[in-house]
Amino acid sequence: MAVAKKKPTLLNHKGPSTFEELEKEIKHCERCPRLRSHCLKVAKEKRRQFEHESYFALPIPGFGDPKAKVLIVGLAPAAHGANRTGRMFTGDNSGLWLYRALFEFGFSNKEESLRADDDLKIKNVFITAVARCAPPENKLLPEEILNCRPNLQQELAFLKNIKVILVLGQVALKGLWGALPKSVTDNQIAPKFSHGMQYVLNNGTFLLASYHPSQQNTFTRKLTKPMFDSIFSQVSHLLYQ
Numbered sequence: 001m002a003v004a005k006k007k008p009t010l011l012n013h014k015g016p017s018t019f020e021e022l023e024k025e026i027k028h029c030e031r032c033p034r035l036r037s038h039c040l041k042v043a044k045e046k047r048r049q050f051e052h053e054s055y056f057a058l059p060i061p062g063f064g065d066p067k068a069k070v071l072i073v074g075l076a077p078a079a080h081g082a083n084r085t086g087r088m089f090t091g092d093n094s095g096l097w098l099y100r101a102l103f104e105f106g107f108s109n110k111e112e113s114l115r116a117d118d119d120l121k122i123k124n125v126f127i128t129a130v131a132r133c134a135p136p137e138n139k140l141l142p143e144e145i146l147n148c149r150p151n152l153q154q155e156l157a158f159l160k161n162i163k164v165i166l167v168l169g170q171v172a173l174k175g176l177w178g179a180l181p182k183s184v185t186d187n188q189i190a191p192k193f194s195h196g197m198q199y200v201l202n203n204g205t206f207l208l209a210s211y212h213p214s215q216q217n218t219f220t221r222k223l224t225k226p227m228f229d230s231i232f233s234q235v236s237h238l239l240y241q
Helices: 019-027 033-045 093-104 142-158 170-179 215-219 225-240
Strands: 070-074 125-129 164-168 198-200 206-210
Touching: 019 142, 070 170, 093 215, 093 225, 125 142, 142 170, 164 170, 164 225, 206 225
Parallel strands: 070 125, 070 164, 164 206
Antiparallel strands: 198 206
16 A cells, blocks of 8 residues: 655754744854844944833844744844844834734734733744844845854744745745755745745645835835735635635
8 A cells, every 4th residue: 555655844953952942042143243243233322212222132033823834934133123122023114014914814912013021922923034133234145144044944843833934025035945945845946036926835835925014115115005915815815725
């Protein structure tokens, strides 16, 4: 009798044995001196509206439900957002867009995320990024993405139930693609980025893409609320079909 071939997982990666150990490892990472220097510089100079706050200024771990079926991958922490608050997409305008969408589609108990201690809870979603330190001018160097790749790979190893991956921006798409094992990508080049792109990985996981909800994109209306909502409609449809 023929034995059914097991589908490849997102990753089997040797590393920390728990999310807690991984979070500690990420926070102590010093692989990218340029990024670490920038994060500390921003934390010292601060923005006037946050001058009385203490900045987190460490590499940012992923955040969310460890049993999540949806993975959201961004670019990197914002200098005065997650670099200040210590939680992905928390305390900046991109986060206002993302957490509002998560709330409206039933993935979150709050429609905004301003502080890491605000009792925000998200269900069935895990949020991460291809880099864990805020880069100068929001531009990462290729080697910095490579340096941070093990962190994303280790998160993928823990997230056993992912059914839908949403990447926010072209850099996030390429960064995620490089972190995935060849058994999942069939060793193909990354699909061409476009807003609303949908692709099926070799293990059946759905890969979607959206413009990043950055101020540059939302202020210029390259990304609008209906456009962003349409992406989360796709996520919900694929998740519950």
